Amino acid sequence: MTDDLSVSLPDDAFGVLSHDLRLAVLDVLQRAQKADTFAAEPVAYAELAMLVSERLEKDFTRDSGNFNYHLRTLRDAGFIRRVDGGYRIRQAGVRVVRAVRAGNISNETQFESVPINEPCPYCNAESTISLDDDWLFIRCSSCDGAFAQDETLPSGTLAGFEVSPASVQGRDPIETFKVAFQLGQQVHRSFAAGICPECGGTTTTEILETCLEHELTEEHVCDACGRTTDEFVAVSCDVCNRSLMTFPAIVVATDPHVIATMYERGRDVTDQTWGALSRPPDWPCHHVQTEPPILEYVIPVPDGEDIRVQLDMSLTVRIINP
Numbered sequence: 001m002t003d004d005l006s007v008s009l010p011d012d013a014f015g016v017l018s019h020d021l022r023l024a025v026l027d028v029l030q031r032a033q034k035a036d037t038f039a040a041e042p043v044a045y046a047e048l049a050m051l052v053s054e055r056l057e058k059d060f061t062r063d064s065g066n067f068n069y070h071l072r073t074l075r076d077a078g079f080i081r082r083v084d085g086g087y088r089i090r091q092a093g094v095r096v097v098r099a100v101r102a103g104n105i106s107n108e109t110q111f112e113s114v115p116i117n118e119p120c121p122y123c124n125a126e127s128t129i130s131l132d133d134d135w136l137f138i139r140c141s142s143c144d145g146a147f148a149q150d151e152t153l154p155s156g157t158l159a160g161f162e163v164s165p166a167s168v169q170g171r172d173p174i175e176t177f178k179v180a181f182q183l184g185q186q187v188h189r190s191f192a193a194g195i196c197p198e199c200g201g202t203t204t205t206e207i208l209e210t211c212l213e214h215e216l217t218e219e220h221v222c223d224a225c226g227r228t229t230d231e232f233v234a235v236s237c238d239v240c241n242r243s244l245m246t247f248p249a250i251v252v253a254t255d256p257h258v259i260a261t262m263y264e265r266g267r268d269v270t271d272q273t274w275g276a277l278s279r280p281p282d283w284p285c286h287h288v289q290t291e292p293p294i295l296e297y298v299i300p301v302p303d304g305e306d307i308r309v310q311l312d313m314s315l316t317v318r319i320i321n322p
Contacts, residue, residue, distance in 0.1 A: 016077040017096060021070050024055045029080060029089035030097040042085035102165050113141075114173040120158065121279035122146070127158065129177050131168070136161045136180040138274070146279065147245075148220040148228045158278060159184070181274050185254065191235050191244045192251050192315045201239030205313045208233045208248060208293045210285050231280055231295075235315065248295055249280035252309050255317040258299070266302035296320070 016022065028051045033040035043051070049061045060067040071087065074080045079093035089097075112130035116138070120127050125142035132154075139145060139156040147157050161180035168176050190197035214222050214230035221228060229247060236243035252258055254272065262269050269276070281299075288294040292313045299307040308320035 013077060016073055019070065020056060021052065022074055023100065024052045025070065025074060026079060026089060026093045026097050028052055028055065029087060030094055040089050042083050042088050044086040048087055111173050116174065116177060118275050118278065129173060130154065131176065134163055136163050136176060144220040144228065146229050149226055185272065187244060188246060188254060194314060196237035196240060196242055198242040199237060199240040201237045203235050203237050205315055206234045206236060208295065208313055210248065210295055229280065247280040248311050249283060249297060250277060251315055252297055252311055252317055253277065253281050257319060258309055258317060261307055261319055261322060262299060262301060265304045265307065
């Protein structure tokens with residue numbers, strides 16, 4: 001994984017974007033984008049200066065030197081380009097505008113301990129949801145959940161899904177939970193395909209293992225592997241460092257080829273709801289090899305031979321007996 005931000009950001013990008021005038025330029029240029037066109041219409045220099053002046057309530061039409069300096073800074077950083085007819089925003093600038101408009105989830109929309117109609121998959125107690133710091137957490141009201149080893153998570157955490165302000169706006173907690181789960185599935189599928197859902201960069205699987213000597217202590221953490229559950233996978237982006245912690249069996253269970261093969265052999269798992277995916281399926285699993293690790297699951301089915309599926313460090317799912 002590289003620490004060099006130059007692969008995704010121009011030099012001093014944060015400094016470039018720290019000026020209100022430059023953000024106003026990006027906002028004006030992005031608003032020239034129409035839904036039925038691929039690229040935004042160019043905005044002439046004089047019109048751009050006028051619109052930015054109106055936005056900031058300061059006259060830049062008479063201060064061309066200062067205005068040109070900021071336009072040049074944005075051009076050099078790769079956020080806008082000069083074209084026939086004026087200036088046009090580039091895709092890097094579009095992403096900045098989207099992020100600024102999205103903002104942060106306000107305190108008024110945060111909530112905690114809202115019951116959902118799904119029991120804890122580990123102890124059958126009531127599950128609740130809470131929204132904090134742009135994360136929606138599903139938690140057990142009684143047991144330690146699935147991640148007792150991680151003290152940075154709320155107690156009883158069963159899962160956590162990153163949410164955006166737009167996904168919360170205008171929705172009640174239960175609707176937000178449904179949206180977060182659907183978005184979380186997309187994140188799983190993207191990481192499993194080796195594509196970062198945030199920036200599109202390549203990904204690296206940091207951990208892929210199942211504990212063959214799993215036994216929980218009173219603290220609900222296994223001494224052998226240091227975790228609550230007996231299997232674990234962690235993957236991160238090589239560019240923006242977004243990461244995912246999940247269970248290998250969930251990666252297998254949500255693979256479309258596995259779902260289709262299970263259906264053909266009499267096991268319908270097309271119900272990809274939270275209740276169906278709230279914990280790893282209890283399928284026999286063993287290491288085919290340990291370095292690099294390859295896990296093999298045996299999925300029981302009503303019709304025909306049980307399905308043997310292997311998962312490797314690239315999170316490639318391969319059916320051994322299709």
